[in-house]
Amino acid sequence: MNRSTAVARIRELKDALNEHNRKYYVLNAPDISDFEYDLLLQELTTLEKMFPDLASDDSPTRKVGSDISPENNAFLQFPHKHPMLSLSNTYSKDELLEFHNRTGKTADQPVEYVCELKLDGTAICLTYKNGHLFRALTRGDGTIGDDVTRNVLRIKAIPEKLKPFSASDFPYPQEFEIRGEIIMPFSSFSELNAEKEKKGEPLFANPRNAAAGTLKLLSADEVERRSLDCYLYHFIGNVPGIDTHWKALEMVSQWGFPVSEHRRLCHNTEQIMDFLDHWDKARADLPIATDGVVIKVNSFSLQRTLGMTAKSPRWATAYKFKAEQAVTRLLSVDFQVGRTGAVTPVANLEPVLLSGTTVKRASLHNADQIALHDIRLGDMVYVEKGGEIIPKVVGVDLPSRPQNALPFQYITHCPECGTLLERDPGEAKHFCPNRWECPPQIKGRIEHFMSRKAMNILGGEALVEQLYSKDIIKDPADLYFLEPHMLDTLENWGEKSTQNLLRSIEASRNTPFHRFLYALGIPFVGETTAKYLASHFESLQALKNAPVQELTEAQEIGEKIASSIRDFFENPRIQVMLEKLYASGLPLRQEEGETERVSNRLEGKQFVVSGTFSRSREEMKKLVQMHGGKVLSAVSGNVDFLLSGEKTGPSKLQKAAAMGIKTIGETDFYVLIGELSPEGTLFESEKSPTLF
Numbered sequence: 001m002n003r004s005t006a007v008a009r010i011r012e013l014k015d016a017l018n019e020h021n022r023k024y025y026v027l028n029a030p031d032i033s034d035f036e037y038d039l040l041l042q043e044l045t046t047l048e049k050m051f052p053d054l055a056s057d058d059s060p061t062r063k064v065g066s067d068i069s070p071e072n073n074a075f076l077q078f079p080h081k082h083p084m085l086s087l088s089n090t091y092s093k094d095e096l097l098e099f100h101n102r103t104g105k106t107a108d109q110p111v112e113y114v115c116e117l118k119l120d121g122t123a124i125c126l127t128y129k130n131g132h133l134f135r136a137l138t139r140g141d142g143t144i145g146d147d148v149t150r151n152v153l154r155i156k157a158i159p160e161k162l163k164p165f166s167a168s169d170f171p172y173p174q175e176f177e178i179r180g181e182i183i184m185p186f187s188s189f190s191e192l193n194a195e196k197e198k199k200g201e202p203l204f205a206n207p208r209n210a211a212a213g214t215l216k217l218l219s220a221d222e223v224e225r226r227s228l229d230c231y232l233y234h235f236i237g238n239v240p241g242i243d244t245h246w247k248a249l250e251m252v253s254q255w256g257f258p259v260s261e262h263r264r265l266c267h268n269t270e271q272i273m274d275f276l277d278h279w280d281k282a283r284a285d286l287p288i289a290t291d292g293v294v295i296k297v298n299s300f301s302l303q304r305t306l307g308m309t310a311k312s313p314r315w316a317t318a319y320k321f322k323a324e325q326a327v328t329r330l331l332s333v334d335f336q337v338g339r340t341g342a343v344t345p346v347a348n349l350e351p352v353l354l355s356g357t358t359v360k361r362a363s364l365h366n367a368d369q370i371a372l373h374d375i376r377l378g379d380m381v382y383v384e385k386g387g388e389i390i391p392k393v394v395g396v397d398l399p400s401r402p403q404n405a406l407p408f409q410y411i412t413h414c415p416e417c418g419t420l421l422e423r424d425p426g427e428a429k430h431f432c433p434n435r436w437e438c439p440p441q442i443k444g445r446i447e448h449f450m451s452r453k454a455m456n457i458l459g460g461e462a463l464v465e466q467l468y469s470k471d472i473i474k475d476p477a478d479l480y481f482l483e484p485h486m487l488d489t490l491e492n493w494g495e496k497s498t499q500n501l502l503r504s505i506e507a508s509r510n511t512p513f514h515r516f517l518y519a520l521g522i523p524f525v526g527e528t529t530a531k532y533l534a535s536h537f538e539s540l541q542a543l544k545n546a547p548v549q550e551l552t553e554a555q556e557i558g559e560k561i562a563s564s565i566r567d568f569f570e571n572p573r574i575q576v577m578l579e580k581l582y583a584s585g586l587p588l589r590q591e592e593g594e595t596e597r598v599s600n601r602l603e604g605k606q607f608v609v610s611g612t613f614s615r616s617r618e619e620m621k622k623l624v625q626m627h628g629g630k631v632l633s634a635v636s637g638n639v640d641f642l643l644s645g646e647k648t649g650p651s652k653l654q655k656a657a658a659m660g661i662k663t664i665g666e667t668d669f670y671v672l673i674g675e676l677s678p679e680g681t682l683f684e685s686e687k688s689p690t691l692f
C-alpha cells in the first residue's frame, strides 16, 4: 500500500472506529459485532506499524473508548487515581503463545498466570474508605469517569460495608480501589427486553449494553429493579504479604467482595489452553455473558516490570471467543418490510439455545446472501449472535440437507401491499417502491412525525401499530383530530395514557416550523435542510408552491432534494394530509421571532454571498436573513446583490456585472443594514442588538 492510500484508509478507519466507540460506549447500541470491530482495529494497528509517523496519540489504537457523553451532564465526573485501561486481545492461540514468550523474556523464572472469564458487562471502579463504599466511577475515557455511586449502592452484589476485620487474616487498608465488571444476567436481560417490547421501546442488543445503559439511568429505583450483578477482578492497594493477583482475589473475596469462582492458577501454557477450551463450550451454560478469557501475570512484581502501554497493560491479555454458533432447522422465511421500504428476509427456526437465550428467528440479510450460501427451506443452518439483537444465519450444514430441498425462491412482490419489488443497482436489499401506501412505510412516517427531534409526541412503535391497525389514524395529521373516546379500544391503555397522549399532541402545536418540516418526512430532507427551508420559505404554503428552480437556488439544496420535495407535494395522498393539517389549526409557518428578525431593511432582496469576510460566511448569510433578505447560492436573474468579500472568484464577479447585478462589499453591506453610517462610523442608535 502506498502512503497516500494509507493516509486515506487510516482516516477512514479512525472515523469509523470512533463512531463505533460512541455507539458502543455512549449510546449502548452498537451496530457491528465485537469481532467486526476488532478486525477494523487490527487493520488500523497494522497500518500504523507500516507507517509509524501516521500514528497519532488520538488514534483509537492508543486510547480507550469513552463512555462519557458530552450531552449528558447528569453525573459528576472525577479523575481516576490510576488510569483505567483496556486489554489487548486476540482470537488466536498462536498470538497467545507470543504473549507468553514476551512475558517469559522479562521474567527470571517460569511465569505463572491467572486465567479468568472475561465478563461481558461494563467496567466499574470502586473506592473504599474505612471499609465503606466511598465512590463508584465508570471507566469514562480512562482518565476521568462518571460518578455513579448512587446507582451502584442499589446493586445487591456490591457491599456498601465490608465484613468485620476478624473474619480475615488480612485487614483492609484504610483506603483502596477495586475494579470489576457490572453485568446483567441473561434472565434479567430477557425480562427487561420483553417489557421494552411491550412498551414499543427500542430493545437492548445484548446484556452488556443493557448493563451499561442501566448504570447510567437517572432513577436509582429503576437500577435496583433491573437486578444488575457484579464481579470484582482487580485490587489496587498495598497489603503486606499479598504479592500476587491470585492471593489478592482470595483476600478480597474474604472481605465480602463477589469474585468469580471460575478462575485458575496456571503454571504452563497447556493449563491455559485447557481453561480456554473448557470455557469455549461451557460458557453456553453460564447464566451470564462472557466473551473470552483474561490471562494475567500472577506476580505483582513481574506486572510492575512489564508495565503498560497507553491503552493496556503488558501483563495481561484477553483471548476472545468467536461468536457462539448453534445449528437448527430452517422452518420458513418471513419478509419484513421496514419503514423505508427495505425488505429483510427473516428465518423462522426450530427454537435453539444460543448464548443464554432461545433463538427462534434470525436474519437472512438479503437475496444475495441466501443465494451465496444456497440456503433452502428445511436445511440445518448455522446461527450466530453478533452485536445485534437479532442473530444471523451464517451458513448451511450441507450433508444434512433433506433430499427434496429446492433452491430458495426470493419474493418478487411486497408481502405487505403486493407491489412489485425493486432493487437499485449496487444495493443489496430489495425495496417496496409504494412509499405512500405500503402500511409499514405509512406507520414508519407516523412514528417519524412523532419522534423526539420532530414533533416530540409521546408514543412509540406499539402505539402507532395499534392506532393504525384499528383505523384510528391513517396519517400524522389525524393525530390532531383524536378525541378521548377514540382511544377506548386500545390495549394496555388507560385514562391517564389518553390524557398524556392528548396533552403531548397539544404541546406539539408549538413546535418550531423547521421541526415540523423535518417531521413531514420528505425524503432526503434532514434536520439541516429543514432549517434552511423554514427560514427561506417561512410557510408551508410558500414551500409547497416553490418551483424547482427556486429550490435549487439555495446552496443547501441539490437537484435530488429539490425534486424529492416537488414529488412530495404533488402526491395526492400527501395533499389530503396537508389539507387536514391546515384544518387542524397548526400554524404551519415560521412564527415571529423564530428567525430573530432584526429589521426589514433587506425585505424582498435576494443575495448571493461569496468570498471571505471579517465574519464567517455563515454569519454573513444569517445577517442577510435577520434583516429580511434571502440567500441564494448561484448568480441568476433573481439576484439583487452579490455580497462579495475578499477572494470572490472573478467569473462570479464578471457574471454578476454582465447581468447587471449590483456587487457590494462588506462595508457597504453594513451600511445597507444600518450597522454603519455611510462614513463608516457605527450608528449608536441602531447598533444591532447582540447579533452573534
Ligand code: IVH
Pocket: 085, 086, 087, 116, 117, 118, 119, 120, 121, 122, 123, 180, 181, 233, 234, 294, 313, 316, 318
Ligand atoms: S482486567 C488492567 N479482568 O474487559 C486490566 N478485565 O476489554 C483491567 N473485563 O476494561 C482489566 N472481565 O472491563 C479484567 N476478568 C476480567 C475481565 C475484564 C471483563 C473487561 C474490563 C476491561 C475490558 C477490556
